[in-house]
Amino acid sequence: MIKIKNLTKTFGTQNSLDNISLELNKEDRVIIMGQNGAGKTTLIRSILGQYIPTSGDIEVSGFNPFKNRVDTISKIGFVPQLPPPIKLTVEELINFAVKSSNIDKDEIVELCSKMDLDIKSHFRKIFFKLSGGMKQKLLIAIAIAKRPEIFIFDEPTANLDPKGRESFYEIIKEYSKNRLTIFISHRIEEVSNMVNRKIELDLGKVVLDEKI
Template identity: 45%
Template sequence: MIQFENIVKRFRRQRVLKGIDLTIERGHRVALVGSNGAGKTTLIRCLLGEYICEGRVLVDGMNPRQYRREVLSKVGFVPQLPPPLHMPVGQLIRFSATLCDSDPSRMISVAGQLGFDAERFHNHAFVKLSGGQKQKLLIAIALGRESELLVMDEPAANLDPEARHIFFELLAEKKQRAAMLISSHRLDEVATLVNRVIEMDQGEIVLDDRVADLVELSSRLYCRIQLLQAEAAFAKAITEWGFRDLEAGLLWEGTIAGPDRLRFLSLLSRYAALFSNIEISEAEGQASTTRRGRTINVV
């Protein structure tokens, strides 16, 4: 699917990529991680044909600079920073669908699943949307088509918890048919989404490892949290995850997306001293009425 062969990229005298060799096949869900300046974005831009580089980049055997339209028709791309487009939402969807010969109604439908009403904002300039609305629309454009390669840079950063769960479900639908390259500077944000981790540092690959593919992307976890005392800061944080207060700030209940488990546990770790009991179990169906799993007791 994707081949990088001895890729070198220079900006003036500085080598930003230093001989990258990498192959990514369909079904691979790759976390591309590394600190700022590691070379992740530069590598992605070489893949998309935006940069001239030494070596050879191939997508299904095609050079992305020589066969730009053919390659980009296979790629769904979600950038970290939304482009400053003044184009109306409706026009952007039609334009994007035309480029990849896709049905714009499918993009509108995916946007709706994520919680963004594209038809309501049909005449609104993209640049005037909120950060979350922009992210949902860009994801809808990338996933609302038959992409064979998904390239995503911090794709769920601005999504609310429910939209994140829908996003993970949409990825699950494509996981066998497409290759996915998910860039992030934090592994805990994407670890449960992927089956391969590639770490970059100073323009080189320093780790390429397969990881256990045990988390179902469309899964949900039920969580019940009991506190020793009510805490306003915790209440605000947990409410943003859609949790319900069952007992005057002392008992909370809710569900989280399975792939969000590390991110959620990271949140809980900030308030560990408050907890008397935490129950996290696999949820069956959409409700928390039937559950199986184990209880974690925090003393």
């Protein structure tokens, strides 16, 4: 599903990704770990087509992410490490997602409520005025309702309360069947019963890649 070959990404003189090669398949439930600054988010941004590789190749479901960004994004349900400062109201954002990705609005509402968020009562609020955890829950619900081929979650539970975390993993367990699922997390104990592969980055290099 994702093929990465000799990927290097340089900012200035620094190699944020240093000659990475990886193949990620439909059956993989992956945790990507590594210290702050190891290159995890840079790797994800490269997969999403937000960064052009300095050298090397990436293929996502047959697409070159940088050249076919729209097609690539259509295959991926992504929750970023930091929610973007979206200036739409909650309902406008949901309507936009429903229209652009052919998602069921009721399913978004239902998924939010499974995470204890009554999103309908916040429909008129500007998205960026929601609390950190609420934003994360809504973005998670939208990503899941999209039913994509690939899930990518960059520190998805960082802002969630304990119950929210528990519900998130329960939902993901159900929806990640037959979907390549990638978690970026510093807390392996949280995802250990969800994942079957562990990849560790250090200074932009893959230093560990094992089945678990």
